[in-house]
Amino acid sequence: MPWFPALKWSDQMEDVIATCKRRATEAMEMFLRNLSHVPEDKLSWSPTPTAKSALQIAAHCAGYGSAFVSIISSGRFPDRVEDFVHPIEARIAGITTVEQAEAVLRQGIAETIAALDSVKPEQIDSTVETPIGPTPFLFFMNIPANHLLIHTGQIDYLQTCWDDQVIHLERREPAQTV
Numbered sequence: 001m002p003w004f005p006a007l008k009w010s011d012q013m014e015d016v017i018a019t020c021k022r023r024a025t026e027a028m029e030m031f032l033r034n035l036s037h038v039p040e041d042k043l044s045w046s047p048t049p050t051a052k053s054a055l056q057i058a059a060h061c062a063g064y065g066s067a068f069v070s071i072i073s074s075g076r077f078p079d080r081v082e083d084f085v086h087p088i089e090a091r092i093a094g095i096t097t098v099e100q101a102e103a104v105l106r107q108g109i110a111e112t113i114a115a116l117d118s119v120k121p122e123q124i125d126s127t128v129e130t131p132i133g134p135t136p137f138l139f140f141m142n143i144p145a146n147h148l149l150i151h152t153g154q155i156d157y158l159q160t161c162w163d164d165q166v167i168h169l170e171r172r173e174p175a176q177t178v
Contacts, residue, residue: 063092065108
């Protein structure tokens with residue numbers, strides 16, 4: 001008798017879905033944890049005039065937090081790139097504080113998790129037609145986590161620019177005011 005349980009293909013695909021959900025949540029928490037260590041006076045600081053600040057990166061992540069929900073839910077990319085990009089840009093433009101960014105990001109990831117809950121195992125191996133060509137559906141299932149992880153690295157980089165060399169493993173709570 002083998003030491004591992006026999007898995008049906010559908011069970012394996014459900015594991016893929018669960019993994020994508022877990023990764024999206026973990027990546028969001030990691031991003032928010034690192035963002036919580038950006039000092040208030042550094043939120044709008046940028047190393048160059050054309051580089052994004054921590055707040056701009058947070059707004060970007062929040063804007064894209066629910067960007068892939070419709071693709072995951074429908075299995076298709078919008079007919080026009082503008083139909084994909086414009087709602088994201090509008091969400092980003094409306095974010096002016098870290099608190100707003102966190103709320104919008106949490107909502108977007110919650111919507112992503114709900115969309116992943118609706119994925120049928122047979123969809124996982126499918127492809128989605130996009131402006132750059134056929135793209136594996138699995139890419140869209142993974143991009144919410146991957147996107148946040150990439151931008152977590154940007155926050156880490158900014159922190160080193162102001163000589164924060166600490167590896168932050170816990171979330172910093174806001175300072176209490178009296």
